[in-house]
Amino acid sequence: MSDFLPTGIQLTYLVAASLFILGLKKLGSPATARNGNLIAAVGMLLAIAATMLDQHVLNYEMILLGLAIGSAIGAIVAYKVQMTEMPQMVGLLNGLGGAASALVAVAEFWRLLDSSQSIPLDVNISILLDVLIGGITFTGSFLAFAKLQGLISGSPITFPFQQPFNLLLLGAYIVGSAYLIITPDSLPIFLGVVGVSLLLGVMFVIPIGGGDMPVVISLLNSLSGVAAAAAGFVVMNNMLIIAGALVGASGLILTEIMCKAMNRSLFSVLFSAFGTGSSSGGGAAASGGATDQTVRSIDPEEGAMMLGYARSVVIVPGYGMAVAQAQHSVRELADQLEKMGVDVKYAIHPVAGRMPGHMNVLLAEANVPYTQLYDMEDINPQFEQADVALVIGANDVVNPAARSDKNSPIYGMPILEVDRAKQTIVIKRGMSTGFAGVDNELFYKEKTTMLFGGAKDMVSKLVSEVKQL
Numbered sequence: 001m002s003d004f005l006p007t008g009i010q011l012t013y014l015v016a017a018s019l020f021i022l023g024l025k026k027l028g029s030p031a032t033a034r035n036g037n038l039i040a041a042v043g044m045l046l047a048i049a050a051t052m053l054d055q056h057v058l059n060y061e062m063i064l065l066g067l068a069i070g071s072a073i074g075a076i077v078a079y080k081v082q083m084t085e086m087p088q089m090v091g092l093l094n095g096l097g098g099a100a101s102a103l104v105a106v107a108e109f110w111r112l113l114d115s116s117q118s119i120p121l122d123v124n125i126s127i128l129l130d131v132l133i134g135g136i137t138f139t140g141s142f143l144a145f146a147k148l149q150g151l152i153s154g155s156p157i158t159f160p161f162q163q164p165f166n167l168l169l170l171g172a173y174i175v176g177s178a179y180l181i182i183t184p185d186s187l188p189i190f191l192g193v194v195g196v197s198l199l200l201g202v203m204f205v206i207p208i209g210g211g212d213m214p215v216v217i218s219l220l221n222s223l224s225g226v227a228a229a230a231a232g233f234v235v236m237n238n239m240l241i242i243a244g245a246l247v248g249a250s251g252l253i254l255t256e257i258m259c260k261a262m263n264r265s266l267f268s269v270l271f272s273a274f275g276t277g278s279s280s281g282g283g284a285a286a287s288g289g290a291t292d293q294t295v296r297s298i299d300p301e302e303g304a305m306m307l308g309y310a311r312s313v314v315i316v317p318g319y320g321m322a323v324a325q326a327q328h329s330v331r332e333l334a335d336q337l338e339k340m341g342v343d344v345k346y347a348i349h350p351v352a353g354r355m356p357g358h359m360n361v362l363l364a365e366a367n368v369p370y371t372q373l374y375d376m377e378d379i380n381p382q383f384e385q386a387d388v389a390l391v392i393g394a395n396d397v398v399n400p401a402a403r404s405d406k407n408s409p410i411y412g413m414p415i416l417e418v419d420r421a422k423q424t425i426v427i428k429r430g431m432s433t434g435f436a437g438v439d440n441e442l443f444y445k446e447k448t449t450m451l452f453g454g455a456k457d458m459v460s461k462l463v464s465e466v467k468q469l
Contacts, residue, residue, distance in 0.1 A: 008050075008053075009050045009051075009053060009054060010238065012046050012047070012049070012050035013047060013050055013238055013239040013242070015043070015046060016043040016044070016046040016047040016050070016239060016243075017043070017239065017242045017243070017246075018043075019039050019040060019042055019043030019046070020040055020043045020044075020242070020243060020246055021246065022036070022039055022040075023036040023037065023038075023039040023040030023041075023043065024036065024040070024246060024250055026039065027040075029370075030360050030364060030370045030373060031370045044243075047239045047243070048067075050239070051237070051239065077089065082325070083325075083327075083361055083362050083365045084322045084323065084325055084362070085149075086355065086358070086361055087148050087213065087217060087353070087354035087355035087358060088145050088148045088149050090217055090221070090355055091141045091142070091144045091145040091148060091217060091220070092141065092142070092145050094137060094141040094144075094217070094220045094221050094223075094224045095137060095138050095139075095140075095141030095142045095145065095220075095224075096138075097137065097224035097225075097227065097228060098133070098134040098135070098136070098137025098138040098140075098141060098220075098223065098224045098227050099134065099137075099138040100134075100228075100231075101130055101133070101134040101137075101224070101227035101228050101230065101231040101244075102130060102131050102133075102134025102135050102137075102138060102194070102197070102227065103134075104130065104231040104234055104235060105126070105127040105128075105130035105131045105134065105230070105231060105234050106131065106194065108123070108127060108234050108235065109127050109190060113185055113187060118184075119184040119185075121181065122233075123233075123234060124180065124181055124184050125181070126230055126233040126234045127234055128177045128180060128181075128193065129230045130227060130230035130231050130233075130234055131193060131194055131197050132173060132193075132197045132200075133223055133226050133227040133230060134197075134227040134230070134231070135194060135197030135198045135200065135201055136197060136198075136200050136201040136204055136223060137201065137220055137223040137224045137227055138198065138201060139198045139199070139200075139201030139202050139205075140201035140202070140204045140205045140216075140220055140223075141201075141220045141224075143201070143202055143205040143206065144205055144213060144216055144217065144220060147205070147213070148213060148354055154209065155209060156206075156207045156208060156209045157206040157207060158206075158207050162203075162207065165203070166200070166203050169196055169199060169200050169203065170200065172192075172196050173193055173196045173197060173200070176189050176190075176192055176193040176196065177193060180193065204270070207270075208269065208270065212262075212269050213354045213355065214258050214350075214351045214353065214354065214355055214356050214358075215255060215258045215259060215262070215266070215269045215351075216269070217354070217355045217356070218251055218254040218255045218258055218355075218356050219251065219252075219255045219266070220251075221247065221251040221254070222247065222248050222249075222250075222251025222252045222254075222255060223248070223251070224247065224251075225243075225244045225245065225246065225247025225248035225249075225250075225251055226244060226247075226248040227244070228240055228243060228244030228247065228248075229241050229243075229244025229245050229248060230244070231244070232244055254356055257350060257356075258350060258351055258356060260414075261349065261350035261351045261376075261413075261414055262351055262413055263402075263410070263411075263412040263413040263414060264413075293444035294444065295431070295443055295444060295450055296448070296449045296450065297449065297450045297451070297452055298425070298449045298450070298451055299451075300451065300458060300461035300462050300464075300465050301465050302449075303425050303449075303451050303458075303462055303465070304462050304465030304466045304468075304469060305465075305469065306388055306423055306425065306449075307333075307337060307342070307388055307390065307425070307462065307466060308337065308340055308342070308466050308469040309469075310337075310342055310387035310388045310423075311341075311342065311343060311387050312342065312343040312344075312345070312385060312386045312387050312388075313337055313342055313343070313344050313345075313386065313387065313388045313389075313390060314344075314345050314346070314347050314379065314382070314383060314386045314388070314389045314390070314418070314421065315330060315333075315334065315344065315345070315346050315347070315390045315392065316346075316347045316349075316352075316389060316390065316391045316392065316394050316398060316416055316418055317330065317346065317348070317352065317359045317362070317363065317392050317393065317394065318349075318352050318353075318359075318391065318392060318393040318394025318395065318397065318398075319352065319353050319354065319358075319393055319394070320392060320393015320394065320395075320427070320428065320429070320455050321359075321362070321392045321393040321394075321455045322353055322354070322358060322359070322362055322393070323393070323455075324393065324454050324455035324456040324457075325456060326392065326393075326455040326456035326459050327362040327363055327365060327366040327368075328365075328366045329456055329459040329460050329463060330363075330366065330368075330392065330459055331363070331366040331367065331368050332459075332463050333459055333462055333463045333466065334368070334372075336463055336466045336467060337466065340466070340469070344372060345372055345374055345379065345382070345386075346359075346363060346368065346372050346373050346374065347374055347376070347379040347383075347389075347416050347418075348360060348373055348374065348375055348376070348379075349376050349394070349397040349398075349415070349416050350375075350376065351397065352394055352397050360373060376414060376415075376416055379416065380416065380417045380420075383416075383417050383418060383420040383421045384420045384421070386421040386422065387421070387422050387423065388421060388422070388423045388424070388425060389418035389421035389423070389424045389425070390424075390425050390427070391418055391424065391425065391426045391427065391428075391442075392427045392455050392459065393427065393428065393455045394416070395428075395440055396410055396413070396415075396438075396440070397415055397416055398415055398416050398418045398419075398440070398442055399415060399438070399440045399441060399442060400415070400417075400419045400441045400442055400445070401438065401439075401440070401441045402414075402415045403415065403417075404441070405441070408438055409438060410438060418442065419442055419445055419447070419448070421447070422447065423447055423448075423449070424442065424445065424447055424448045424449070425448075425449055425450075425451055426442065426443060426448060426449070426450050426451065427451045427453065427455055427458045427459065428443075428450060428451075428452065429452065429453065429454060430452065431443065
């Protein structure tokens, strides 16, 4: 039995790793994402059970108590959180994952120091890397949460000599780590390295605007996985290494997808302090050449007639829809149009929201059929056949300047080409700019009409008017 237990644990880890990979595969499609999440959760349950059978576990009572408390808190938070606040929750979970990994490294260093054991070089390096990555993930994620929640400004926060200061912090970490590799029993230096890592996380996120949060969230998610893998090397746990590597790799792939969707490099996102982080201010003057152009506005009755008598309508949801929590009203409008024989599709831009897949999550909550959701590459060729494109709270992701104006800061960014539709209706509170701080040429196009007002209120009025047609 004693010989079988270690083998059984490793085999269980292998099964859990396979379930993680299968779960990740299924998360690639909205239709299978729920099952993928469940499969990955079963894999995690197996991994936890196998670890608890490991002979190194000393206190089952404390572990079970921690599991009970953590599970209760997680269930309550997951049940109560609004779908519009899901990016904030993801940020918090990333931060907690980084903190847990860093605490594992701190605890292991403390244990080895307290037992007067010599710290092996490989373990020492793993501890130092875990502290760095986990600390950055912890404070960076919590700062991202604060920006998304509006606790601090979503605009980039910069100050003179910011990058030299960051390099000075990184240099301090490297010097401290080198000292600990040579003299691994210095607790004050170790605590100093921990503090520098936490400060680096703050400095990492503050210069990033709120509009770049999809990239930041996915990158921090990747870092939380890398931190977990480093923690696996610290405690020599194969399952932790595998799980962390999977999260780290998938997060990096998603980060690259987000950067391509914005036509920007990761370096630009992290260090250029791009955008305002809000959707206020700017107006037509931001583009320098649109001040003399005419904006055509309509009322809900006119908008309902355009939609109700169309053959095909493409709905383009944006962050404004998320803020207004208008997804259920949008679904109701689509249902009414379909009853009138209108073909309805939804166009999803990869960065239309505050995290990857934000629009998909909101529309899934409103029970929008998966078959009606189209990615940017699939829907763009269909806009020319669409009678009406209905834009709800989106801005930069539909701005034709990204395609035509070489002087625009968003030039080259892939967009949803709603201006190619026969008619475009834009629901928006006013003429404010998006996170990039540039005016939207779409608003002044001859085929564009503006329906000014809050997303939820205007969509509800559209539903009422369509019912009367």
